[in-house]
Amino acid sequence: MDIKFSPNNAVIKLCMSGMSLEDSGRMEDAISMFHKAWHEAKDDYERFIAAYYVARHQKESADKLKWMETSLKYALKINDENVKSAYSALYLNIAECYEELCDSDNAKRNYELSNSYKGAPTDEGPxxxxxxxxxxxxxxxxxxxxxxxxxxxxxxxxxxxxxxxxxxxxxxxxxxxxxxxxxxxxxxxxxxxxxxxxxxxxxxxxxxxxxxxxxxxxxxxxxxxxxxxxxxxxxxxxxxxxxxxxxxx
Missing domain, CATH: 3.20.170.40 (Rifampin ADP-ribosyltransferase domain)
Structure with missing residues (x-):
């Protein structure tokens, strides 16, 4: 699968609009925009991105964990250099959720997974x-x-x-x-x-x-x-x- 990040993608546009609303302090409108992105997502790539932004605005650690794991699930289904770079950040967020939920074993495991994806890029181009x-x-x-x-x-x-x-x-x-x-x-x-x-x-x-x-x-x-x-x-x-x-x- 060869996926190219595009700011003209409809779901990415919605997420970027949501981020602009965040910057303006309009959090409720931002949350609505991210949920709209999730409902309009049509493939694994769009679901991975939209779920990540829905996750960031969950008030409860358990809910944030659910959405971050949803984002990771779709990211892992995509065998593409565009997405592999996000694995470390996703595992890190998941580890922090487990830590907040006092689940030290799962927190440790996900911290280790996050670290395993750090390092020099492996992208071969062109x-x-x-x-x-x-x-x-x-x-x-x-x-x-x-x-x-x-x-x-x-x-x-x-x-x-x-x-x-x-x-x-x-x-x-x-x-x-x-x-x-x-x-x-x-x-x-x-x-x-x-x-x-x-x-x-x-x-x-x-x-x-x-x-x-x-x-x-x-x-x-x-x-x-x-x-x-x-x-x-x-x-x-x-x-x-x-x-x-x-x-x-």
Whole structure:
């Protein structure tokens, strides 16, 4: 199964709307939005995500445990790199529920399972990098460029993704007037999950976003990815202008 995280997915849109309501302090409306996402979920991937957000708002530990285990059940049915990164966070939440319920044996077992899924990413790609720069096969992309999100910030890492649409979004948001390009790349050294997205809004690293201090070698150019509409571009520009969060560099 090859699943690609998409912000245009109807259930993910509902969950993102719920998160916006959370940020505004409208918790009851957020809860309603997450339940709507659960009822509209049509496959294991959507059920895994929706159940996670329903779980987060349960007042009783037993109810939170039930929903977290539901989320995990659907996540485990999906044999895909997009979802495996979430296992550690799900087991951790389940362990904490058992701890709150004074079930130390199950808490210990789930803490151990959570730890077993931590570590360096095992994603084998293919990997992509989005930019407006005109580059060629064999060129190396290196850290030290300015952030697309904070112009004054020099980046200590070079970023890439296994999601061509995510790279296309990065290309659309990149500074400059050049053509939007998505290059197929290979890391030349070790890489890690991008901490700016991992376990932030969504559990794990569903966007398969990574970063490295070593160069990325261009091995080709991608031709197909979802282009932003004018309305989507305006929305992203507005979100970036409003974003006051810190970048983990």
């Amino acid at each position: 990997f992509y990098h989005g930019t407006k720069a005109d580059l060629k096969v064999g060129d190396l992309l290196t850290p030290g460029g300015n952030s697309n999100y904070k112009a004054e910030l020099k980046m200590n890492h070079i970023y890439f993704t296994a999601n061509a649409n995510g790279a296309g979004l990065a290309a659309a948001l990149a500074k400059g007037e050049g053509k939007e390009r998505v290059y197929i790349i290979e890391p030349t050294g070790e890489f890690e999950d991008d901490p700016n997205v991992t376990d932030k809004k969504f559990p794990g690293n569903l966007t398969r976003s990574y970063r490295s201090k070593d160069p990325l070698r261009i091995i080709g150019e991608g031709k197909e990815w979802a282009k932003l509409t004018s309305a989507e571009r305006r929305k992203w520009d507005e979100n970036l202008a409003e974003n006051k969060g810190e970048i983990i560099n």
